[in-house]
Amino acid sequence: MDLSTFKDETCYPVVFLKRLIRGIVDLCAEKEVTSYALTGWIYATERQVVFMKRAPVSDILWLFLGTRLLLAACTYFSYILFPVPPHLYPNTAVDVAGLLNSWNHWDAQRYVDVAQNGYQSAYDTPFFPLFPLLIKGIALLFGNQGYLAAGMLISNAALLGTLFVLYQLATDALGEGVGRRTILYLCIFPTAFFFFAAYNESLFLLLTCSSFLAMRRRRWWLAGALGLLAALTRTAGVMLALPFLYEVWTSRILPATSEAAPGFWKQLWQLLPRTLPVLLMPLGTLAYCAFCWLNFGNPLAFAAVQSHWGRVTSWPWNGPVYALIELFHVQPFGSFIEAHLLLDMAATFGFIALAVVCWRRLRISYALWMSLLVLYMLISPALNQHDTLQSTQRFVLEMFPGFIVLAALGLRHPRLHSACMLVFPFLQALLAALFVLNRWMV
Amino acid sequence: MDILRLFLGTRLLLILAAYLCLILFPPPGHTSPQTPIDVPALLAAWNHWDMVHYVQIAQAGYRHVADTAFFPLFPLLIRALAAPFGHRAYPLAALLASNLALLAALIMLYRIAIDTLPEQPARRALLYLCIFPTAFFFFAGYNESLFLLLSCSALFALRRQRWVLAGALGLLAALTRSAGALLIFPYLYELLRARRTPFSSLSQPSDRQYSAHDEPRSPGTGNACARLLGLLLIPLGTLLYCSYCWRHFGDPLAFARVQKFWGRSLTPPWLGILGSFSQLFHRLPFGSFFEVHVLLDLLATLGFLALGILSWRYVRASYALWMSLLLLYTLCSSAPANPDHLVSNQRFVLEMFPGFFVLGVLGARHPRLHLALMISFPTLQALLAALFLLDRWMV
Numbered sequence: 001m002d003l004s005t006f007k008d009e010t011c012y013p014v015v016f017l018k019r020l021i022r023g024i025v026d027l028c029a030e031k032e033v034t035s036y037a038l039t040g041w042i043y044a045t046e047r048q049v050v051f052m053k054r055a056p057v058s059d060i061l062w063l064f065l066g067t068r069l070l071l072a073a074c075t076y077f078s079y080i081l082f083p084v085p086p087h088l089y090p091n092t093a094v095d096v097a098g099l100l101n102s103w104n105h106w107d108a109q110r111y112v113d114v115a116q117n118g119y120q121s122a123y124d125t126p127f128f129p130l131f132p133l134l135i136k137g138i139a140l141l142f143g144n145q146g147y148l149a150a151g152m153l154i155s156n157a158a159l160l161g162t163l164f165v166l167y168q169l170a171t172d173a174l175g176e177g178v179g180r181r182t183i184l185y186l187c188i189f190p191t192a193f194f195f196f197a198a199y200n201e202s203l204f205l206l207l208t209c210s211s212f213l214a215m216r217r218r219r220w221w222l223a224g225a226l227g228l229l230a231a232l233t234r235t236a237g238v239m240l241a242l243p244f245l246y247e248v249w250t251s252r253i254l255p256a257t258s259e260a261a262p263g264f265w266k267q268l269w270q271l272l273p274r275t276l277p278v279l280l281m282p283l284g285t286l287a288y289c290a291f292c293w294l295n296f297g298n299p300l301a302f303a304a305v306q307s308h309w310g311r312v313t314s315w316p317w318n319g320p321v322y323a324l325i326e327l328f329h330v331q332p333f334g335s336f337i338e339a340h341l342l343l344d345m346a347a348t349f350g351f352i353a354l355a356v357v358c359w360r361r362l363r364i365s366y367a368l369w370m371s372l373l374v375l376y377m378l379i380s381p382a383l384n385q386h387d388t389l390q391s392t393q394r395f396v397l398e399m400f401p402g403f404i405v406l407a408a409l410g411l412r413h414p415r416l417h418s419a420c421m422l423v424f425p426f427l428q429a430l431l432a433a434l435f436v437l438n439r440w441m442v
Numbered sequence: 443m444d445i446l447r448l449f450l451g452t453r454l455l456l457i458l459a460a461y462l463c464l465i466l467f468p469p470p471g472h473t474s475p476q477t478p479i480d481v482p483a484l485l486a487a488w489n490h491w492d493m494v495h496y497v498q499i500a501q502a503g504y505r506h507v508a509d510t511a512f513f514p515l516f517p518l519l520i521r522a523l524a525a526p527f528g529h530r531a532y533p534l535a536a537l538l539a540s541n542l543a544l545l546a547a548l549i550m551l552y553r554i555a556i557d558t559l560p561e562q563p564a565r566r567a568l569l570y571l572c573i574f575p576t577a578f579f580f581f582a583g584y585n586e587s588l589f590l591l592l593s594c595s596a597l598f599a600l601r602r603q604r605w606v607l608a609g610a611l612g613l614l615a616a617l618t619r620s621a622g623a624l625l626i627f628p629y630l631y632e633l634l635r636a637r638r639t640p641f642s643s644l645s646q647p648s649d650r651q652y653s654a655h656d657e658p659r660s661p662g663t664g665n666a667c668a669r670l671l672g673l674l675l676i677p678l679g680t681l682l683y684c685s686y687c688w689r690h691f692g693d694p695l696a697f698a699r700v701q702k703f704w705g706r707s708l709t710p711p712w713l714g715i716l717g718s719f720s721q722l723f724h725r726l727p728f729g730s731f732f733e734v735h736v737l738l739d740l741l742a743t744l745g746f747l748a749l750g751i752l753s754w755r756y757v758r759a760s761y762a763l764w765m766s767l768l769l770l771y772t773l774c775s776s777a778p779a780n781p782d783h784l785v786s787n788q789r790f791v792l793e794m795f796p797g798f799f800v801l802g803v804l805g806a807r808h809p810r811l812h813l814a815l816m817i818s819f820p821t822l823q824a825l826l827a828a829l830f831l832l833d834r835w836m837v
Contacts, residue, residue, distance in 0.1 A: 334479035
């Protein structure tokens with residue numbers, strides 16, 4: 001996008017208008033937008049224009065296609081080799097339809113089911129509607145078939161979009177090296193195969209990352225609209241309102257000297273027009289609430305049925321504490337629950353630590369979002385299950401600031417990087433194989 | 443220090459793999475079993491396929507003629523480690539022997555690698571060796587790591603012109619795997635190469651003082667006796683085992699004859715590869731069990747063929763020669779009676795360390811290749827190790 005027109009100082013009305021519109025619309029970095037942003041008047045103090053960092057398209061495509069190919073290979077190997085009993089060498093081929101359907105497990109099944117048949121009972125409501133709607137849309141294009149394939153297509157396409165947007169965010173924040181590492185870690189993370197399956201994690205990640213990018217580029221309505229979609233994708237989406245408000249607050253223009261600064265209320269009044277889009281985010285949740293009310297008589301049906309999975313609202317420390325008790329006192333060594341607990345606890349504690357680091361290394365809005373997600377994850381533990389931190393190994397996938405910080409740490413400590421490079425793909429292969437074989441995998 | 447970290451890191455990862463596989467894979471979906479897995483079960487999970495044979499031989503000796511395919515040094519080593527601790531220690535001793543041999547092999551390989559390569563490719567070579575898809579065989583009680591240690595040390599001793607040591611290591615290598623006897627060819631090559639230099643200096647009108655200023659004499663250099671002794675030691679290993687087989691099973695080449703149990707026979711080198719292609723594209727249906735195995739073995743074979751050709755360019759000729767000999771040896775003993783003609787090749791390539799050197803060079807030169815290997819190798823290793831641990835057919 002050519003922003004060079006910003007450089008000239010001429011004030012013909014056309015140029016002025018052009019600047020005005022460009023100032024709102026264009027994708028510029030924060031520093032210079034402050035001076036051109038729409039606050040009733042244009043403060044043309046800074047002329048330097050920061051261009052959007054060109055994304056390394058081919059690198060991102062390679063990473064995306066490579067990891068997709070690898071997961072396809074994982075599917076092929078695990079589906080064919082694991083079910084064969086020991087010391088048997090069958091000559092028959094596996095059922096190809098079964099191979100293609102081997103990702104239709106657990107929640108993927110639910111999403112596909114919701115897409116195909118709509119919300120049939122209140123127990124479907126925790127599966128938020130945007131992802132099934134998209135599946136339905138794609139499937140209708142192909143003559144009302146291929147729901148699972150449509151789901152996987154959307155999930156993977158959303159991942160590709162996420163990689164570009166997240167690269168941008170991370171590069172803006174901490175430089176290009178961190179940008180590359182961030183998307184690498186995101187792709188090889190042990191549970192990253194959920195971005196391949198028909199789960200809504202990647203769609204949610206795409207929407208939230210894009211919303212953040214829009215906020216950073218001062219395109220408030222776009223950010224609000226993306227937040228609305230995010231709120232329709234997962235419950236946590238509505239929390240985007242808080243980082244949004246923070247970003248709006250930092251976008252106000254402060255004159256050079258503090259005496260000339262307008263009063264607090266006046267600043268607030270000036271910010272009001274761009275605060276309005278914040279209403280969009282709760283609107284998404286409210287729309288879904290209305291749907292639930294109409295169909296199941298309970299506007300909060302999606303929260304109410306969480307107890308079906310053993311989830312309750314609780315103090316944030318309860319989940320980890322009960323998990324520790326379960327791990328060290330209740331479960332014998334080598335039990336099924338113990339293995340899952342270990343995985344979930346490693347994810348939870350790791351990302352709590354990353355959230356703490358976020359406050360030191362990243363913008364406050366990112367750290368805020370990260371902490372909100374962590375908090376949300378912790379206050380709805382599955383206290384009625386043995387694995388109280390159930391599914392957290394998947395939930396942490398949504399916390400993109402954590403990945404940015406992990407990338408920064410990996411860049412600074414090469415040994416951490418090698419450890420991640422060794423452990424992440426290794427574990428992902430095992431967990432993906434479990435998923436393909438329909439073993440319990442969050 | 444970095445080597446130690448790499449070693450321990452990959453060991454921990456494989457232990458973790460055993461833990462996760464044993465617990466998470468067996469219970470069918472939608473159940474949550476209550477029977478825990480204990481530590482002996484974790485150990486026993488590695489005791490599959492050939493490791494069972496090695497452990498049995500270590501424990502009870504060669505009882506059946508088919509056992510002779512498993513060469514004696516590794517079982518002897520297991521026995522030496524486990525004998526004081528009773529019969530239950532044998533599987534553990536096998537794991538220990540294999541892993542210690544790997545650690546020693548890594549240290550040795552690094553010394554060899556920095557001898558010819560810059561720092562970074564040398565490190566990469568070791569890394570690739572540890573994360574290679576079938577590298578978990580270095581953890582299991584297989585003799586691959588011992589053979590790797592002995593063969594690379596022998597080659598390094600040759601490089602340093604320590605002939606007797608090289609011969610002794612060659613003898614041990616020949617007692618570890620049948621391919622060990624092939625070390626005689628690199629030995630001859632290095633011998634010729636070493637003779638050329640002294641000859642050229644001798645052919646000049648020489649006086650006694652001159653030789654003192656010659657290149658630093660490594661022990662045994664000028665000693666024809668030592669050279670000959672080393673040369674004779676290598677086949678001696680195989681001959682010793684032959685005589686053992688003769689005495690106990692009446693056939694000095696029993697270990698070669700019993701290969702037919704595994705469908706192996708002496709074949710022209712191209713037969714295995716061509717046969718695999720025809721299996722892959724004509725005979726095996728899509729999604730069959732053997733298709734996957736043929737695919738893996740074929741990939742390993744073709745990949746290392748390419749690396750073997752490249753090794754003539756990138757590493758010392760004696761190493762390239764060794765690699766080519768190993769390749770030829772595996773290709774000439776393919777298994778036409780098995781649906782997977784190149785069966786076990788994905789494991790055999792582990793011994794071809796010059797191939798890993800070349801891979802290290804290529805990886806250091808092309809970052810994208812490095813990234814691809816870094817992601818795909820651990821992924822595949824996890825899957826193959828899981829198969830091995832769950833007692834699925836895994837070479």
